[in-house]
Amino acid sequence: MRGGIREKKGYLLEKSSFKILFFGYLKGDVQQTASQKSLVSSQFSDGPIPSPSARSSTSSWCEEPVQSNMDISTGHMILSYMEDHLKNKNRLEKEWEALCAYQAEPNATTVAQQEENTQKNRSRTVVPYDHSRICLKGENSHDNSDYINASPIMDHDPRNPAYIATQGPLPATVADFWQMVWENGCVVIVMLTPLAENGVKQCYHYWPDEGSNLYHIYEVNLVSEHIWCEDFLVRSFYLKNLQTNETRTVTQFHFLSWNDQRVPTSTRSLLDFRRKVNKCYRGRSCPVVVHCSDGAGRSGTYILIDMVLNKMAKGAKEIDIAATLEHLRDQRPGMVQTKEQFEFALTAVAEEVNAILKALPQ
Template sequence: MPPDDQTRVILSLLQEEGHGDYINGNFIRGTDGSQAYIATQGPLPHTLLDFWRLIWEFGVKVILMACQEMENGRKKCERYWALQQEPLQIGPFCITLTREMWLNPDIKLRILQVTFQKESRSVSQLQYMSWPDRGVPSNPDNVLAMVEKARHLQGSGPNPLCVHCSAGCGRTGVLCTVDYVRQLLLTQMIPPNFSLFSVVLEIRKQRPLAIQTEEQYRFLYHTVSQMFLSAIQNASPHYQNLKENCVPLYDDALSLWTSQNLNAIARPSSGVLRSISVPGPPALSMADTYAVVQKRAAPAGTGAGAGARARGTEDTPLYSQVTPRAWRHQALSEDARGAQQGRVPVDESLAGPGAYEDVADRAQTGGLGFNLRIGRPKGPRDPPAEWTRV
């Protein structure tokens, strides 16, 4: 898939005969509008030099790799890093491996020393070893660990993260989006009308086909939900027991989408969290009735009449019990009950054989843009028009 011309990475280092300015990569803006990510294709045998030109020219300190060299018996990416005791020479670049370690069962960290024209730099590479092509990891924990480690290695500099898989589209887009939303949370820049769907569309404007499949979108949806839940829990001790009162977010994603208890989870009033369907804080424990203070008029005068009125006022109870409307009308129709419980009726006329179902499977998604039905993805070279139309 060729890069978008508007955001294409243009190389200038070593621009001489035989060294063009092209590489299959795009810049993706970060939360502050800067060129925070370079989403690129995994290096091929004839693009190894171009890849290291990109790394050196834009001062990349951290590379995120979401594929393996070989997947399902097919070559997916050329090895561009050195092995132990085996330096790798690519054109004028000399790459040596100074350290290699497993961060967890899925992620390997390599510290590379790159030398060019007597200048030497350290470049870190994080490789996710078990992420299937056009698929998703088993859970979001290690993906979150990967982007957190990347930011720790990156430091506070303005240099972009280089992110790639095989084609630099689906898995690459997931990683960029996860880190983008994480940065929004860390900088407290989440807008009131936050929509994960809009974030994905914006990233796809900059890197074609970023996040290719419905399965990848669902995984991204629940990874972001987990980030929001963690942010809520860390923000206030009031929410420390939130998980105990909510359906698990990703232990079993399918059970979450179809859970009969999902409609009963209290939703927060904030549009920010509602837009990604994060379970809200548990409702205050209350009985079926509650007290209401009666408003009393001030005495209008004095004398016997006033005294009688005062006695009448005193006879009026200060408090009265009010039964919630949902309990007063037990004979409501099924549709009315569904509306009170937060269910959103689905317009079945919009569905079709090539349409998505709602992310939460008819449960309330609280305004998520993905409720707009779009065509089922047909592959990296034949995407649905609605995904790429801007």
């Protein structure tokens, strides 16, 4: 499976605030390579790991290579600026304090707090705003309700959300989850949590391990489960609406090594994971479903990284990462929950620039 992603960007730095301004042109080519094997194997580039199910397939994991013709001096200037920001802990602390003091307006959550809906929320604090929530079609819902704990996340186009940030499904909300996927035309799901951590359930197992499961009027068939490396795997589902007999293929990218309230041990695997997600998603206009347990901490961090890097790839004239996070919090409360997660997002952006630099002819 091979493909490329073309990126355009150039840079000019403004030292007075955490901004990256863009002026030039960059063409990057991200090549994805992986063997799609149908046979079960336990051989990995980083050593053997057990197959999670009999239907799993595996491959020798090869990190997504990055190629670019970005100007070397410009790239080093960006990287130096990012690293300086990360090393200046006092500056980072003040920026995080300002972000914590930020209040979204409007911020009413009356629908989410209604008695019939509170049982559908994993968290009391992470619930969708009234003005920014995904509404299901009540006539197609198993309980005639339009509520789901999910928020549309807009980037630049207010008519077309780039993401849907949502909590991990509960046993009582699995049918709602698949209804949301269906009604919003979603074909990619990004899952950022294990099903349980230290005996605490983080997300209900909302897909079949083999064969098919029926969730209200939505039949979900597991087509394949492909292990890329010890950090993430990819599942393919065949989703069928039994009311209309229409079908759709949905791909779930499951990142396994990101614990709640923490950050991954390194940016490398998450950045490669992101490249694979975007390779699958390229050219589509539907929102990407992103969820962890509550749909805010890990989900917000991933969306922040992806949104900033996508803006860069599209040749945006100005990037302000703190302002981008405020933009996310305008649409869903609690996005990026800890200073460590915010710092990880900054590090990931710097590492992606570094990866481009390393791919350049020196």
